[in-house]
Structures are given as structure tokens and as C-alpha cells.
Amino acid sequence: xxxxxxxxxxxxxxxxxxxxxxxxxxxxxxxxxxxxxxxxxxxxxxxxxxxxxxxxxxxxxxxxxxxxxxxxxxxxxxxxxxxxxxxxxxxxxxxxxxxxxxxxxxxxxxxxxxxxxxxxxxxxxxxxxxxxxxxxxxxxxxxxxxxxxxxxxxxxxxxxxxxxxxxxxxxxxxxxxxxxxxxxxxxxxxxxxxxxxxxxxxxxxxxxxxxxxxxxxxxxxxxxxxxxxxxxxxxxxxxxxxxxxxxxxxxxxxxxxxxxxxxxxxxxxxxxxxxxx
Amino acid sequence: xxxxxxxxxxxxxxxxxxxxxxxxxxxxxxxxxxxxxxxxxxxxxxxxxxxxxxxxxxxxxxxxxxxxxxxxxxxxxxxxxxxxxxxxxxxxxxxxxxxxxxxxxxxxxxxxxxxxxxxxxxxxxxxxxxxxxxxxxxxxxxxxxxxxxxxxxxxxxxxxxxxxxxxxxxxxxxxxxxxxxxxxxxxxxxxxxxxxxxxxxxxxxxxxxxxxxxxxxxxxxxxxxxxxxxxxxxxxxxxxxxxxxxxxxxxxxxxxxxxxxxxxxxxxxxxxxxxxxxxxxxxxxxxxxxxxxxxxxxxxxxxxxxxxxxxxxxxxxxxxxxxxxxxxxxxxxxxxxxxxxxxxxxxxx
Ligand SMILES: Nc1ncnc2c1ncn2[C@@H]1O[C@H](COP(=O)(O)OP(=O)(O)OP(=O)(O)O)[C@@H](O)[C@H]1O
Ligand SMILES: [Mg+2]
Numbered sequence: 001x002x003x004x005x006x007x008x009x010x011x012x013x014x015x016x017x018x019x020x021x022x023x024x025x026x027x028x029x030x031x032x033x034x035x036x037x038x039x040x041x042x043x044x045x046x047x048x049x050x051x052x053x054x055x056x057x058x059x060x061x062x063x064x065x066x067x068x069x070x071x072x073x074x075x076x077x078x079x080x081x082x083x084x085x086x087x088x089x090x091x092x093x094x095x096x097x098x099x100x101x102x103x104x105x106x107x108x109x110x111x112x113x114x115x116x117x118x119x120x121x122x123x124x125x126x127x128x129x130x131x132x133x134x135x136x137x138x139x140x141x142x143x144x145x146x147x148x149x150x151x152x153x154x155x156x157x158x159x160x161x162x163x164x165x166x167x168x169x170x171x172x173x174x175x176x177x178x179x180x181x182x183x184x185x186x187x188x189x190x191x192x193x194x195x196x197x198x199x200x201x202x203x204x205x206x207x208x209x210x211x212x213x214x215x216x217x218x219x220x221x222x223x224x225x226x227x228x229x230x231x232x233x234x235x236x237x238x239x240x241x242x243x244x245x246x247x248x249x250x251x252x253x254x255x256x257x258x259x260x261x262x263x264x265x266x267x268x269x270x271x272x273x274x275x276x277x
Numbered sequence: 278x279x280x281x282x283x284x285x286x287x288x289x290x291x292x293x294x295x296x297x298x299x300x301x302x303x304x305x306x307x308x309x310x311x312x313x314x315x316x317x318x319x320x321x322x323x324x325x326x327x328x329x330x331x332x333x334x335x336x337x338x339x340x341x342x343x344x345x346x347x348x349x350x351x352x353x354x355x356x357x358x359x360x361x362x363x364x365x366x367x368x369x370x371x372x373x374x375x376x377x378x379x380x381x382x383x384x385x386x387x388x389x390x391x392x393x394x395x396x397x398x399x400x401x402x403x404x405x406x407x408x409x410x411x412x413x414x415x416x417x418x419x420x421x422x423x424x425x426x427x428x429x430x431x432x433x434x435x436x437x438x439x440x441x442x443x444x445x446x447x448x449x450x451x452x453x454x455x456x457x458x459x460x461x462x463x464x465x466x467x468x469x470x471x472x473x474x475x476x477x478x479x480x481x482x483x484x485x486x487x488x489x490x491x492x493x494x495x496x497x498x499x500x501x502x503x504x505x506x507x508x509x510x511x512x513x514x515x516x517x518x519x520x521x522x523x524x525x526x527x528x529x530x531x532x533x534x535x536x537x538x539x540x541x542x543x544x545x546x547x548x549x550x551x552x553x554x555x556x557x558x559x560x561x562x563x564x565x566x567x568x569x570x571x572x573x574x575x576x577x578x579x580x581x582x583x584x585x586x587x588x589x590x591x592x593x594x595x596x597x598x599x600x601x602x603x604x605x606x607x608x609x610x611x612x613x614x615x616x617x618x619x620x621x622x623x624x625x626x
Contacts, residue, residue, distance in 0.1 A: 168362035170349040172376030186366035
């Protein structure tokens, strides 16, 4: 189709706009509501104020919950990375026949309702110091988000011929560590990163697991947010905006870092030493 | 003494033999190729030498040392893969340096050494490119350079040229042979292309269905095949199935083929008499005074092949393939006589 007719173009535009509208409307509305003075008698807010944000920042739990959520999300990312990447790699290289089993296992966290997962953790791990600890929560969030990490990593593992690259590395004298860090990981980097982003965002926004597992022992940001919805809608909206902006910002920083890392690696002439002579 | 020895190596996959009772001695500095049809176990044997597969039984010795229990990254055996297997995240130079770094070469020697092997494959100007910026042929040269850089004890190549087009293949196999001869590097070259194997090898190992059919120089393999499989797999051969009749002939359904090579067999043994197309003369008249075999037939197919013309001649029971000089002219359906010496006719079980 060299010259698309007007009809389909318009239709495509409409579909895309509807989708964007559908996705953006709640976000825009939340942003506006967090800034609104009063918004129940008119289409647009009657006035704008920073008051909700001031209240939010001054909440006694604001800093501590934010910190807890960040710790939880980052720890989940790291644990997930440490568990999933070697597992996927070794399954692909040495235990191919277990791959279908692993694929199946990774559906379970989706199939089990979050509440059930949380309550089972609470019931099973009743002993100190694990019970209701942030550590237990991290384990739960890692399991809960494992499919994201697993899918992203295994997709990028499938996209590269991992076993041939491994053998090439081995034949050149590379041991497991060097093969993993210098050959395999750089080639499945995008998958690892997108998996970590999904894990981060999901854990950062999780309410159920934290509420049921640690509860007040380890209060997370979404718990504060839910609390505020019952007190002041504008403050809750402000907290949502902060949460959303933070998650988005951190994603951007991660993406920027990764693109910078890969760029600098390509720009750096590795035969500097030779040219210098 | 042999440099690389494979002694009675066997390997099964799910009870199916992939390699059976494989015995081979490779001398230092020689290029030996494994030649055989798909699935005959060439790759499996190569991978056992590299250490990627473990033999079910047998011993692999390199320079007098049993390497069976040494992991692949400690064997110092270079490998070139059919799919090149360059590291996409590294430049050409970094690809080559990787092995040197893994071998803990002194830092200031790494890049000069990498440059040296890059020169060897005549691709010095690609040092800072990424593999995806190179042609297939260039990538395979880099893969070769990368494997050579670590000065491996043995170089293994698994159908290194089969992903390339015909022209590049011929050039590159010449290059591989040139470099191999200059460096005197012990090399095993897997291929299913007989022309490739015959043209670059010191010795050829012909394999079929998990076992070795014959080991020999390219000349031996071509001129004195030991089995019917080798005779028909390497080059083209006309075969007459029949039984030994006396000391000097094989009796098939319609013909009595005279041969000087039947004495190894007992009277009545079921055998094949084999003749290469280039050993056959074709006449448009019935030749007189010929001490050998003369058969009458009709020209069935004519294939012009440059220097020679390949004729298919229907002699009733079967069609005989004969190569005649390009200047001889025959036409379809022409009545001809084919003649071949009794010496030209090999007898195999
Ligand atoms: N990992 C494996 N698992 C199961 N069977 C295998 C495996 N590798 C090889 N085989 C089988 O072993 C036999 C020999 O295979 P191999 O790859 O050595 O053949 P090849 O001579 O290299 O063939 P090709 O010319 O097609 O590469 C084949 O029947 C193959 O199906
Ligand atoms: Mg093979």
C-alpha cells in the first residue's frame, strides 16, 4: 500500500487516540485532582493549589514509607536477578528438558490470587525472625513478580544462540563466571533490564502483599496511600502522583544508564594501547 | 607417535549410536577432515574432542595426555563454528582479545597478538567493527583468527564454510589450508562436501552411520576405496551387482565384467564391480582388439560440463555414466559402445 486512503488513516488515528485517551485520562485526572481546590461542581477544577503536596510531604510516615518501598523494590529486583538469570541460563545450556517445566512453574504466581499467596506465607513462616519480617515480604514479592523477570530474560535468551556463544567462550578458555558476565549477560542485557523495570514498578505499587505480610511492622508507600484515601482524597492523589513520578523517573534513569553504558562501550576504542605506541 | 589419538570412542544419544568404535591417530601439524553424510556423527566426534560431549567409552589422548576429564575451557583446543559464533557485543578486536585475556596473557602483549592474527586472515582494517557489520565470509575469517590467537593445540572446524556461497567457499578453504600449513597447526575439519575434503586435507576420514568407513590420503580415498560406500560417496561410480565368477570376472544379471581385482574373493561371493566415469571410453563404432569390457548401448543423457561431457548410456540393465573429452560429439539416441579396462574395475563387497 503506497498511498493509504484517507478512511483507514483516519480510522487508525482514531483507534490510537482512543487508546491514548483511555490510558492517559486517569493519570491526567489524578494529577489534576492532586492540585485541585474543589472539583465536584464543574468539569474542570475550580482552582489550583499545592496544599495537598504540602500535607503529603509533612505526613509523619511519608519519608519512612517511601524509603521502605524503595528498599523493597530494589531488593526484589536484585534477588530476582540473582535467582532468575543463572537459572534461565543453566536451564538453557545444561538442562534443556526442564525448560517446559520451568515455563509451567512460572505461570503459578499469576494463577494464585495475591491474597492467597500472602496468607500462605504468613501461615507457613510462623517462626522468628522470619515471620512477618521485611525479609519474608521480599521473598513474597520476588515470587509474585518472578514471571515478569523470567519471561523477559528467557525471551532474550531465546533470541541469541546462547549455547553456541557459551561453547565459543569455553573453547577460548572462558570459565562459567567470565562466560556469564562478559559474553552472555551483555547479550541478554535488554531482557534483564526490562524484567527488572517490571519487577520494580510492580513491587513499588504493591499493596496486598505488604499489608498482609508485614502490616504495620514495615509500612510501605502504597499502604500510606490507601490510608490517605480514607482521610483526604486530594492528599491521596498527591501521593499517587509522587509514586507514579518516582517509578517513572527511576525507570528513565535505569534506561538512560543502560544506553549510556552500552554506548560508551562501543565508543571506547579498545586498541588504545596499540595506537598509543 | 600420534599427536592426537582417539581410541575406541563410542557415544550414544538415547540408546542410538552417534559414534561407534571410533579409532583415529592424527599426526602433529596435519589437517584431517571428517567427511560423511548428514547425521553420521562428525559433529559429535568433534565435540567430544573439544570437550562439549563426553564419550560413553574410549580414550582421547592429546600429546600423550588423556584429556577425557579436562573441561573444555582448560583443553586449549580452538573451535570454529558453522554459525561463526562471534560475540555480538564485542568488536572484532575484542572478540580476538577475549581468548588471550582468558589465557591471562600479559596485558601489553594482547592487542599486538590480536593484530597479528587479524593480519593473518587479511582483515586488519575491520578491528573496530562489530560482527554484524561484516559479511559472512569476513565473520568466519574473524572466527578463525579468534581461534588461532590462543595458539590452540588442536584446531577444530565444524563445516566452517557451509553457510557461505560457492565462490567465497573456494577462496576461504584455500586460505584455511594456507594458514594451517604455515602455522603447522593440527587441524580437524568437518565437512560433508567431498570436493572440499579432498582438496584441503592431508588425510580424509570417511564416516557413515556412526562408524569410520575408511581413513586415507585424498588420493587413496578416491582411487582405492575400501568399501562400496566410499566408492559411491566420493565421486561417481558405476556399479555392477553380481557374483564372483572365476579369478577374473564378476557375473551380473546380463553381463560378465572382466576385472583384475576379484582374486580377494571366493567364487560365488556377492560383490559390486565399480568403474569411475573417467575410466570409460565411448566409441561410436564397435571397437576391435580391446582387452577388457565392451558394452553396447544408446546415449540417454548428455551433460556438458566444460572440459568434459558426461554421458548417460543406457545399456539395457542400467544407465552407465561416462565422462568423455568435450571435443567428442555424441547425440541423443546414438548407438555407442563403452569400453573399460579390466584394471579400471574395482571389486568391493
Ligand atoms: N544432543 C543430541 N541429542 C540427541 N541426539 C543427538 C544429539 N546430537 C547429535 N545427535 C544425533 O547423533 C547423530 C550424529 O549427529 P551429528 O551431529 O554428529 O551428525 P553430523 O555428522 O555432524 O551431521 P551433519 O552433517 O548433519 O552436521 C544424529 O543421528 C543426531 O540426530
Ligand atoms: Mg554436524
